[in-house]
Amino acid sequence: MNKTTQEPLLEARDIIKVYPDGTEALTDVTFKVYPGEVHGLLGENGAGKSTLTKIISGLLPLTSGQLLWKGKPADFKNPLDALNQGIGMVHQHFALVNPFTALENISLGQEGSNGLSSVDFDRIETRLKQIMVEGGLHAPLDIPIEKLPVGVQQRIEILKLLLRDVDLLILDEPTAVLTPQEADEMFVTLRKLKEAGKTIIFITHKLREVLEMTDQVTVLRRGHQAGTVWTKEVDSKDLANLMVGKEVLPSVKRGGAKIGKPVFKVNKLQVKSELGDIAVKELDFEIHEGEIFGIAGVEGNGQTELGEAIGGLRKWESGQVLLNDQILRQMNPRAIYEQGLAHIPEDRRRVGMVLDFSVRDNSILGLQSSEKFRGFMGRVNWGKVKRHAQELIEKFEVKTQSIKTPAKSLSGGNQQKLVVGRELSKDPLFILAAQPTRGLDIGATQYIRDLLVQLRDQGKAILLISAELDEIFQLADRVGVMYEGEFTGIYPTHELDRERIGLLMGGLQEAVEKS
Amino acid sequence: MNNSIKAVLISIGTLLFIIGWWGFIQGNLGWETEDYRFDRVVSLLGIVAGGLLIGSVIRQGSLIRIIELKGILRPFFDVFAAVIVGLIVGAAVMDLFKFDPWLAYSSLFKGAFGDKYGWADTAFNATPLVLTGLTFAIGVRAGLFNIGAQGQMMLGAIAAVGIGSIAMPPGIHHMVTIMVAMMVGALWSLPAAFLKAKRGVHEVISTIMLNFVALWLVRFLALKVFGDPNRAEKTVSVLESTQFSTIIPGADVTHVVWISILAALLVYVVLWHMPLGYAVRSTGLNLDATRYGGMNPNRAMNSAFVLGGMAAGLAGATQIIGRPPVFALYGDLSQIATLGFDGIAVALLGRNHPIGAIFGALFFGALNAGLPLMQIRAQVPLEMVRVIQGVIVIVVSMPELWRLLNIKSHALKLKAAFEKPQKA
Incomplete structure (x- = not known):
């Protein structure tokens, strides 16, 4: 492809997107996509990849800047408008009607405007068969979607767009839901589409895919454009650097951490995700007293499943988890808490608390049957619970009108302080903190991070699962980087820098070992 | 705009x-x-x-x-x-x-609260409604739409007839009759609980089926097994040793009303002062958090079924051992025909709170107690009175039904979905 002579198909100029709540999702993003190229969008979670593609596909309006489509300013009112002008998107979660066949699904929206005229299935089918032959994309048309594997469903989504004659296909993490074989087939498909003259933008966080597939790549970092480069001219390290940045790391507060004996061990743990694929693959690690073990990685690489399994919320297929040399019971949070676990769950609003319960009631979630709060004839001693709740509020600086206030009216930071306070009141041996500062303001974030360091200094063992690299670097003594359910490496934090962690997160551990 | x-x-x-x-x-x-x-x-x-x-x-x-x-x-x-x-x-x-609506309502009020007999009649009508109301309320607290009170209540009634005819010393006999009726009610809730826990069968389906089976089973038992040889239209009367005495001579209300109130208080204590109640309420609000808190949502739902069944069984029993002068069940089941379903309205009016159920039952009890006077004085025919009752029930239950069916949150979600892209 020649960079200079061709007119770009799509051009973004200084795109800025500010959400109504004031979050700046994109700042000054500028790039060009040429006809027939595969353009990668690379970045961590929250880098702005999704926002950008939503703007291109007409799902979101931009705040300022300009989008040029085929040389003319594009102002898409909605996704349908964008589709009619030749831009189609395949979302990570497919928009397919499960009991319908592929043909019926693809025909949706082709019924004619009055909703009464019959659908011309024959015409659509003939056209589809033609497209399938031309593009080398094959999918059975007469089988209900729910009986087809995910890879085929994805192909049907693409066929849907091809039938509507799009010039630009946007694929949101197309390989995230696929098995390695399916992913390989997917790449073959993409190459064929490219040969057929289609232009493709595809979102990913996997460095290998970028290097293998794309012509150009735009790297986003926290809403800023870290760079747009020609893939041929860079290597994996350049990309990793662009993805995670080179900023000086925030200073780490380290007290007199004394690493003691191992408290928590995971042996060959295997956990499945909801979809039935293996999310955690034979993971091994151990955590010592007085140590924070961080698990980093782009989200969706098995961290959530790992956390849920340890917390007793998800079944594991094989392997062992040991806390204080005792085998942890599966799917039994109560027994696990008694063995000494405190669990700060990833989703505090859905899992960590009952939002409609008061602060007082939430302060004993998981402790509701404990002897501490047992009153006369098996009743809950609400007097004691009240004192307990008040203690938590004072000690952990939870701002609430009263202990009778429903937890849902607390701010995110205060909800999290309540959850953290309650978990620590269990006097645990081992603390599992999953994304403990997600969505919190700076003050609450710092408060909780300081607290975790204090606990480490007191000799607790802590497992910190975080998608926030700063948090990992600031808190963890050792870091395991998860990629597709496995560790691409476990390193003491001081041996890691951003480039290395970026490579590990992108699944290129070989590149790290070489350096 | x-x-x-x-x-x-x-x-x-x-x-x-x-x-x-x-x-x-x-x-x-x-x-x-x-x-x-x-x-x-x-x-x-x-x-x-x-x-x-x-x-x-x-x-x-x-x-x-x-x-x-x-x-x-x-x-x-x-x-x-x-x-x-x-x-x-x-x-x-x-x-x-x-x-004349004014005349009708004033007669209704007079009939229900005009004198001590009016109050007594209101209380008499309210007694079983408190209990069937509890059944539904407990279910809702656990996130269930348990409409099985009708069948469980009917079986409780026929159980009371059966146990009530066995000779026992007074006091003990009262207790045994009540216990057995409650157990039978609880037993009849178990299939629904089991199907829900093991097979995910929705409780509305299973309880409707169970209600139907119970209806015909009870009719059969009332007519063919416990039928009164002298009076074909009713079952045998229970023995005096298990009958509750009237509070005011000449009025229907008996001391069984206190048991009904006690049951509501007990349910309140269980739901708000016991770890079990904590689990039940948590289950109704958030399954994930319930599991995270080390509680078993299935067990909590089962408990809600069983507790509800006990309340419904007791409701049936009150209509036998607290029903002067016959102290028996009519073969057409007219005295208990709709008590279970009325309990749903009672619970809705009482906002699914056990103490609220007492007030809800008083309201509907009053409507029933005031009927005759309204009919006589305002000439409103009985059918009309029922229509009005129905209208009131619908309107009164609306906010709670609304909440229960989550219409509001769906509407809000829809609204948010439409507004987001425009605002941005």
Whole structure:
């Protein structure tokens, strides 16, 4: 492809997107996509990849800047408008009607405007068969979607767009839901589409895919454009650097951490995700007293499943988890808490608390049957619970009108302080903190991070699962980087820098070992 | 909406309101026939439509915001408003058919609370309703839509007939009868609980089926097994050793009413002061957090089924051992025909709180107790009274049903989904 002579198909100029709540999702993003190229969008979670593609596909309006489509300013009112002008998107979660066949699904929206005229299935089918032959994309048309594997469903989504004659296909993490074989087939498909003259933008966080597939790549970092480069001219390290940045790391507060004996061990743990694929693959690690073990990685690489399994919320297929040399019971949070676990769950609003319960009631979630709060004839001693709740509020600086206030009216930071306070009141041996500062303001974030360091200094063992690299670097003594359910490496934090962690997160551990 | 459209809509609303009001005051727009008063209804509709139009235009949601009181008064206000609206709609219906709503309601009130016999009759009618109301309320607290009270209550009644005819010393006999009726009710809730826990069968389906089976089983038992050889229309009367005595001579209400109130208090203690109740309420609100808290949602739901079954079984028993003068079950089951289903309305009115169920039952008990006088004095036929009762039930249950069916949150979600892209 020649960079200079061709007119770009799509051009973004200084795109800025500010959400109504004031979050700046994109700042000054500028790039060009040429006809027939595969353009990668690379970045961590929250880098702005999704926002950008939503703007291109007409799902979101931009705040300022300009989008040029085929040389003319594009102002898409909605996704349908964008589709009619030749831009189609395949979302990570497919928009397919499960009991319908592929043909019926693809025909949706082709019924004619009055909703009464019959659908011309024959015409659509003939056209589809033609497209399938031309593009080398094959999918059975007469089988209900729910009986087809995910890879085929994805192909049907693409066929849907091809039938509507799009010039630009946007694929949101197309390989995230696929098995390695399916992913390989997917790449073959993409190459064929490219040969057929289609232009493709595809979102990913996997460095290998970028290097293998794309012509150009735009790297986003926290809403800023870290760079747009020609893939041929860079290597994996350049990309990793662009993805995670080179900023000086925030200073780490380290007290007199004394690493003691191992408290928590995971042996060959295997956990499945909801979809039935293996999310955690034979993971091994151990955590010592007085140590924070961080698990980093782009989200969706098995961290959530790992956390849920340890917390007793998800079944594991094989392997062992040991806390204080005792085998942890599966799917039994109560027994696990008694063995000494405190669990700060990833989703505090859905899992960590009952939002409609008061602060007082939430302060004993998981402790509701404990002897501490047992009153006369098996009743809950609400007097004691009240004192307990008040203690938590004072000690952990939870701002609430009263202990009778429903937890849902607390701010995110205060909800999290309540959850953290309650978990620590269990006097645990081992603390599992999953994304403990997600969505919190700076003050609450710092408060909780300081607290975790204090606990480490007191000799607790802590497992910190975080998608926030700063948090990992600031808190963890050792870091395991998860990629597709496995560790691409476990390193003491001081041996890691951003480039290395970026490579590990992108699944290129070989590149790290070489350096 | 731009301002000129708003102005037009407000003027139309005001016009409708004024015309409606004028028509209502005049009372006759010339459309009156012998039996119906269309004019009144049309006027009322005008008033309502005009009011709604103005209200909705001035500010979407302003009406709701006014009602949005905070704190403990909120549920009382909701229920009070619903009762008032129900009574007004009932009045409009009566007015349509040329009955005097004022006379009807005053007779109803007099019949229900006019003297000690009125109070006694209200309490008598309320006694089983408290209990079947508890069944539904406990279910809702655990996130269940348990409508099995009807069948469990019927089986409780027939169990009371059976145990009541076995000779035992008084006191003990009372206790045994009540215990067995409660156990039978609980047993009849177990299939639904089991199917829900093991197979995910929705409790509405299973309890409807169980109600149907119970209905015919009880009819069979009442007529063929426990039938009174001397009086074909009813079962044998239970022995005196298990009969509850009346509180006021000449009125139907017996001391069994205290058991009903005690049950409501006990349920309150279990739900709000026991770890089990904590698990039940948590299960109804958030399954994930319940599991995270080390509780077993299935066990909590099963407990809710069983507790509800016990309350329903007890409800049936009160209609036998606390039903002077026959202390027996009629073969057509007329005395317990709808108690289980009425309990749903009672619970809704009581906002699914056990203490609320007492008040809800008093309200419906009063409606039943006031019926005869309303019929006699205002000449409102029984069918009409039932219609009005139905209207009141519907209106009164509306806010709670609304919440239960989650319509509001769906609406809000939809609204959010539409607004987001536009706002941005």
